[in-house]
Amino acid sequence: MPVLGHTQYGKAEVRVVRLFRDTDPHGIADHNVSVALSGDFADTHLSGDNSRVLTTDAIKNTVNAFAKEHGDAARTPEMFGLVLARHFTELPQVARARVNLETYPWRRLDAGGVPHPHAFARDGSHVRTTTVTRTADDAEWVVSGIRGLTVLKTTDSEFHGFLTERYTTLAPTDDRVMATEVTAQWWHGTLPDDPDAAHVAVLDALTSAFAGHHSLALQQTLFAMGSAALTAVPGIGEIRLSLPNKHHFLVDLSPFGLDNPGEVFHADDRPYGLIEATVRRDDTPDPGDAFDPGQGW
CATH class of the missing domain: 3.10.270.10 (Urate Oxidase;)
Structure with a gap:
């Protein structure tokens, strides 16, 4: 029935x-x-x-x-x-x-080099996301985030020492282009007095960590980014990051008699690696319904 x-x-x-x-x-x-x-x-x-x-x-x-x-x-x-x-x-x-x-x-917008008091341009670098959940017994969870933030670094990224078996064809590298589109959600164990300032602080922490971290794997960079966000805003209990590889493949120009020392690439959108993880404080309480399947990533 x-x-x-x-x-x-x-x-x-x-x-x-x-x-x-x-x-x-x-x-x-x-x-x-x-x-x-x-x-x-x-x-x-x-x-x-x-x-x-x-x-x-x-x-x-x-x-x-x-x-x-x-x-x-x-x-x-x-x-x-x-x-x-x-x-x-x-x-x-x-x-x-x-x-x-x-x-x-x-x-x-600027007008004559001075910020205009009532003219704007849409900033398309990312979308800010927020989910607020409240129950009838007054329990509340606030989860902030971003999506669609594409970042790239031209060097300082390696990937080698990985498992090899019958179907492994990827060659190890000690210098590669690393690019990803960041989706991040962070749960406020304590909501900051100024959510806008906290958002800016997390965004700065994520991008600074991506830029400054010498990467041996995107997984390692993800943990560095999440750790930087927790340091930047002490009230965050945990942050979830979803980082797809945006692959850039070196183009073979040898048929045209041209050398290509890491200068010309083909950007391929699929298939792509997808790296996801949660970085949380070791003393943070379980966020419970804040990240239930109705919201998840």
């Missing part, structure tokens, strides 16, 4: 752009918000009784209204996610609210 398992529902990808005109220079926050609610909603599946269902249209309207009513919170995705999650878990039928945000950075 069929039985109902876990359910959740909500509104996905509510795109809200909040301008801050009350200060000079102006500010901008650009969020893509998805909300998922779970709890006592079995009747709508089993009998069509919708009396406990908050409409997804109301969820969308709440996101937009809160961008106005909670303007200070809307400046940062972590705080905006928290006020939304706290609101939705006030409904007695909601056992858990999860708010996912993608935040698109903008940078201020």
Whole structure:
């Protein structure tokens, strides 16, 4: 006999752009918000009784209204996610609210060498991600992150001494191009007072570690990057990193009578190696539902 398992529902990808005109220079926050609610909603599946269902249209309207009513919170995705999650878990039928945000950075334009007070350009280097989860018993988890940050170093990367067997064809190297597209998620054991500053600090730590680390394997560089993030922001309990190899293969130019001493490469997007790991403090508590399969990477 069929039985109902876990359910959740909500509104996905509510795109809200909040301008801050009350200060000079102006500010901008650009969020893509998805909300998922779970709890006592079995009747709508089993009998069509919708009396406990908050409409997804109301969820969308709440996101937009809160961008106005909670303007200070809307400046940062972590705080905006928290006020939304706290609101939705006030409904007695909601056992858990999860708010996912993608935040698109903008940078201020210059005019005559001076930052313009109200002109911006989209910064396409990465997308800032945030997931806030709250339960009806007031447990909260805030997970910040980035995705789509492509980084490359032209040297200081080796890969050798690996296992060889019948199907191994890769040649060892002591000098290679190393490139990856960083996806990172870090769980705040303690939410910082200034989430924006913490985000910048983690981003700087990740990129500085990538640049400055002499790599014997992407796995080793991943651990160095994660360790640097934990050092930069003490309130982070753990960070998860997903680093796909963005392979660059040296092009054979010998048919044309040309030497190619590590100058001309072919960038190949697949298949690719995929390196993933968690770096956590040895004394950090288990984050529990912060990284459950509903969110995972």
